Ligand SMILES: [Ca+2]
């Protein structure tokens with residue numbers, strides 16, 4: 212399976228993601244505050260939960276986590292290329308055929324409740340992590356930098372046809388080439404950076420932070436609450452539903468990538484680049500931006516045929532590999548690639564201007580760090 216970040220270009224071994232950004236107004240909606248969720252906020256201090264895990268917690272970096280219940284769901288998609296072509300007529304047939312790793316659809320049981328970040332990790336939270344820990348992100352430590360948006364950059368001049376300029380030391384977690392507030396999702400972070408953050412939080416708080424498994428991520432995206440959510444998106448099967456539920460490749464972003472305009476959603480979600488996390492409605496589990504804004508690293512190695520032999524109970528993915536899975540699409544991602552079922556991957560060292568993270572946290576009382 213080919214992995215490219217855009218139809219034209221590939222970041223070191225990636226699959227189709229989205230197009231380029233565009234300059235756009237940006238609706239500027241802010242981070243939704245503690246909403247009307249009657250949840251308990253608990254600042255973690257290395258202590259066990261009182262009696263049972265609270266429905267929502269906030270940690271020492273100000274990250275909110277939602278308690279995701281145990282349950283089962285049908286993972287993956289078995290939509291045929293012919294069926295997809297009816298909804299996605301502008302896509303070349305090969306793109307629709309290239310989704311076979313989403314099948315077979317199989318039942319997965321998540322046997323233990325777990326916490327999942329209510330939002331993607333933000334620029335501000337990542338900065339506080341760096342300041343408190345002394346950790347140096349991979350893009351800076353290895354001196355090669357990340358990727359970034361430069362309106363003057365022409366993908367045709369890149370040996371790999373990358374959609375963005377890079378790798379270049381000018382770009383890193385604090386500079387993807389466009390303006391980001393502290394409440395935007397951090398980008399240009401590697402899988403290794405994400406694990407470093409999780410490990411540091413685990414040591415600091417005495418709880419076990421980690422990346423979600425691929426199965427946990429899709430379960431959370433589908434927000435299964437006993438009803439068997441099988442739609443492509445949080446808002447249904449229609450890609451246009453993304454316009455009101457996610458920040459993806461819309462007409463605003465397409466203004467900066469006119470060659471891909473026919474892949475853009477027919478309307479405006481308000482953001483040409485990243486949006487403040489939580490700018491759209493949450494899903495049934497109270498999670499924001501599971502579709503779009505930033506791709507999210509998950510724990511698993513990628514396996515193209517993983518689903519054919521996946522254990523039903525808490526699948527962890529292949530035992531070994533050289534590519535890690537990322538999920539959900541980004542601010543630059545076409546609708547086909549922002550579906551709950553879509554799988555993409557990169558090497559653990561990959562940093563890109565579309566890829567960020569969301570952390571998970573064990574909910575078992577006394578779980579070892
Ligand atoms: Ca957008």
Ligand SMILES: [Ca+2]
Pocket residue numbers: 331500501502503504505506507539540
């Ligand atoms: Ca996301």
